[in-house]
Amino acid sequence: SYELIQPPSVSVSPGQTASITCSGDKLGDKYAFWYQQKPGQSPVVVIYQDTKRPSGIPERFSGSNSGNTATLTISGTQAMDEADYYCQAWDRSAVVFGGGTRLTVL
C-alpha cells in the first residue's frame, strides 16, 4: 500500500523558516495537501493541490511538490504555528495520510 513519510518532529526559532517534508513514491505525480492540527482541535487545511492557500491562511504558509517529495514551508514562523502537520494524498481511490510532524517553535 502507498505510504507517506514525514519526520516526527521539526524545531524552529521564532521568525525563522520551517520546512516539513512528506515523501512518497512519485508523489509529485499526485496532489499533496497539508493540514494543521492544534491540541484538542480538529485539523484545518493550510495547503491544497500542492501550492494553493485557502482563504484565511496566512501568506507565510506555502507548499511545493516535485519528484518524491512535497514540502510545507512556513516563513517567519510564529509561536501560533506550533502544531502537528499532516500531509495527505490520494492513491487510486484511497486517501493516505502521512504520520504527522510536530512543529515546535522555540
Place this chain on the structure above:
Amino acid sequence: QVRLEQSGAEVKKPGASVKVSCKASGYTFTSYYIHWVRQAPGQGLEWMGIINPSGGGTTYPQKFQGRVTMTRDTSTSTVYMELSSLRSEDTAVYYCAREGSFGVVITSNWFDPWGQGTLVTVSS
C-alpha cells in the same frame, strides 16, 4: 457558514457497535462528498471511507471493509458512520469532513471543513 456538527462521546464494550452522526448545514448537502477519519490517542489520522450524500454510494479502505457502514439521511442532512465488532484499538476520536470544493474531481479534492470530532471509548 458551512458547519458539520457531530454527536456526543460514546463508551462501548468490546464486541458492540457504535453509530456516530454528522449533521451538515450551510450548504447543499447532496453536492459534496463526506469522509470519515479517525485519530487514536496520541496518534495520526486514519481514513475510514467516503460517502456520496446524493446517491449514498460508499468506498471503504480494505482495513475497514465488513466492519464499517456509512449511510445518509437527506431529509435531515445527516451522515452516519457505524463501526461494528469494536475492540480496544478502536478507541479514538472520529471526525467527519466534507470535501473542500464543488465540481473538483474526488482525487483532486481535500477535506474542509471538519466536524468537531466524537470520542469513542471501547472498554470492558
